[in-house]
Amino acid sequence: MLPIRRLALSALLLAGAASASQAIQPADMEAKPRVQVDYALHCQGCHLPDGRGMAGKVPDLRGSLGRFFEVPGGRAYLVQVPGVATSRLDDEGTARLLNWLVSQMGPPQTCRPAPFTTEEVQGLRRNWLRKARPVRDALMQQIPAATQPRKRSSLPACPA
Numbered sequence: 001m002l003p004i005r006r007l008a009l010s011a012l013l014l015a016g017a018a019s020a021s022q023a024i025q026p027a028d029m030e031a032k033p034r035v036q037v038d039y040a041l042h043c044q045g046c047h048l049p050d051g052r053g054m055a056g057k058v059p060d061l062r063g064s065l066g067r068f069f070e071v072p073g074g075r076a077y078l079v080q081v082p083g084v085a086t087s088r089l090d091d092e093g094t095a096r097l098l099n100w101l102v103s104q105m106g107p108p109q110t111c112r113p114a115p116f117t118t119e120e121v122q123g124l125r126r127n128w129l130r131k132a133r134p135v136r137d138a139l140m141q142q143i144p145a146a147t148q149p150r151k152r153s154s155l156p157a158c159p160a
């Protein structure tokens with residue numbers, strides 16, 4: 001990587017990570033898997049390194065992200081939410097990042113999701129949500145209350 005790009009990246013990282021405890025430091029950049037660097041650059045400024053967000057402003061992704069798969073439209077919401085759909089990551093990088101986030105933040109409890117694909121992200125993000133809150137609230141109301149853990153292999157496929 002050229003020094004000038006490295007500098008720009010470092011500045012971005014530091015800006016995004018100002019309030020974060022375990023932020024990825026510039027020296028870690030080469031060693032971290034690509035998804036983690038993508039998350040650090042494009043998402044953690046708002047969602048924080050561990051996904052906890054900011055109470056009342058940015059939702060906590062931990063445990064709840066996967067649950068959107070359990071209701072119709074939730075899967076599309078995860079792509080069409082502005083922070084995801086309008087990021088500078090390309091479609092392939094976005095699909096890779098979302099699939100990683102699901103594994104990190106907790107999978108759905110009642111169904112098995114298919115991984116996001118590049119084509120799917122490409123189609124969905126064009127119609128990104130100008131007003132995400134009402135859509136989120138409606139989805140949240142439909143998400144079933146926590147269920148008994150079941151064997152993952154016996155779960156049905158998630159709705160679209």
Ligand code: HEC
Pocket residue numbers: 039042043044045046047057058059060061064065077078081082083084087089097098101132133136
């Ligand atoms: C400018 C702040 C900001 C950035 C940057 C951002 N988000 Fe978000 N994100 C939000 C807010 C706020 C919401 C709640 C919905 C809304 O109002 O947009 C949200 C919602 C989400 C959701 C839906 C989960 C839920 O509980 O509603 C996901 C998934 C998500 N963001 C992932 C990401 C990813 C991945 C990135 C990086 C590519 C990212 N976000 C970048 C602020 C941000």
